[in-house]
Amino acid sequence: MSLIVQKYGGTSVGTTERIEAVAEKIVSFRDRGDDLVVVVSAMSGETNRLIALAADIHSDPSAREMDVLVSTGEQVTISLLCMALHKRGCDARSYTGSQVRILTDNSHSKARIQAIDAHRMQSDLAAGRVVVVAGFQGADEDGNITTLGRGGSDTTAVALAAALKADECQIYTDVDGVYTTDPRMVQGARRLDRITFEEMLEMASQGSKVLQIRAVEFAGKYKVPLRVLSSFEDGPGTLITLEDDDDMEKPVVSGIAFNRDEAKLTIRGIPDVPGIASSVLGAVGRANIEVDVIVQNVAQDNTASLTFTVHRNDLSKAKDVLESVAKELGATTIEADADIAKLALVGVGMRSHAGVAATMFEALAKDNINIQMISTSEIKITVVIDERYLELAVRALHSAFELDQEDTEEA
Ligand code: ASP
Ligand code: MG
DSSP: OEEEEEETTTTTTHHHHHHEEEHHHHHHHHHOOOEEEEEOOTTTOOOOOOOHHHHHSSOOOOHHHHHHHHHHHHHHHHHHHHHHHHHHOOOOEEETTTTTTEEOOOOOTTOOEEEEHHHHHHHHHHHHHHEHHHHHHHHOOTTTTEOOOTTHHHHHHHHHHHTTOOOOEEEESSSSSSSOOOOTTTTTTOOOSSSEEHHHHHHHHOOOOOOHHHHHHHHHHOOOEEEEEESSSOSEEEEOOOTTTTTTTSSOOOOOEEEEEEEEEHHHHHHEEETTTHHHHHHHHHTTOOEEEEEEEEEETTTEEEEEEEGGGGHHHHHHHHHHHHHTOOOOOOEEOEEEEEEEEOOOOGOOOSOOOHHHHHHHHTOOOOOEEEETTTTTTEEEEEEEHHHHHHHHHHHHHHTTTOOOSSO
16 A cells, blocks of 8 residues: 555546546545545636736735635635545545645745645544645745746646655546656557656756646655556556666667747857856846856957847846947957747766767767857756758657667667
């Protein structure tokens, strides 16, 4: 018998029929003898609907009241799910975040979990009940309702699994796992049996949107085995886990992540002296703009140029900052380019394999794709290219690294 925390996302509980289907699923797990704590999201679209209601009334609503409002979506689904379980003769009880004492800090709409009191859930489990908990919410020290940020139910599930020392945390969603890359872009994209927390973080922060990033961080920190699987079809899903040292078959590249959310800025003709990067990027940072990939070059005339990427929404603000810095430093030109895409090869196997970058660059060269920027970490190689060639690049790399080959590894 094991203790499993399951989380069902918004589409999985999007209608009363689907809520009943989830109840069926839970009952079959109970019949196998597993203890279950179930976390649910709001019905799909509900959180957005609530946010729109607020916008009708106030252009800048109080953060405290917003949390009181948006947390109601999950309160609806916990009660409906329990009713569906009762109808099937399954004992179950619903709880809001504050009822199970999910204590958070007081930063409304992006609160962080500080502690969870597992006692109440444990006594329900001991009494043979399924415990159903509202995702995405908690309460601060003073009992104010807080929420954990969009997609926060994933984090609730992982945090409960850590607090209860569950055997596994299962995230049921509308896709059947984590893929080598977006299957809508590459037909041969393949579901991964396993991926490490580190790889998943890189994939998630690079725009693969299966899981909330904070949930993955949390799971890695507390070593909670995390599985992503479909609530509509049976299947093993993808297990997100610690790196296994004995795993000789570790793939060099596990996946390709990409995004179109960034833009590129270049400032040219700045003096090549110490402190230059700091004066340019310091000014950008003070304007609260996050910088991602950075490249600096020195020309033959001993002037330097600095190129970096920011979120596309920050492009014009960042350009304004550069224009004022340019005057102080005597820079010659500033260029801004929104039509870029960033893509990254991710894989823990890269640590022990040389030549991954060479293979990547060769594959891009073959298709005549110009690389504008490169940055690397231990388990990732990132390039910035013209947005027009993104699909072509992803497909080329997917086949260059044979990611669409049948997996021969045992799960
Ligand atoms: N209902 C919240 C949202 O839509 C939390 C979640 O679904 O995880 O973001
Ligand atoms: Mg979600």
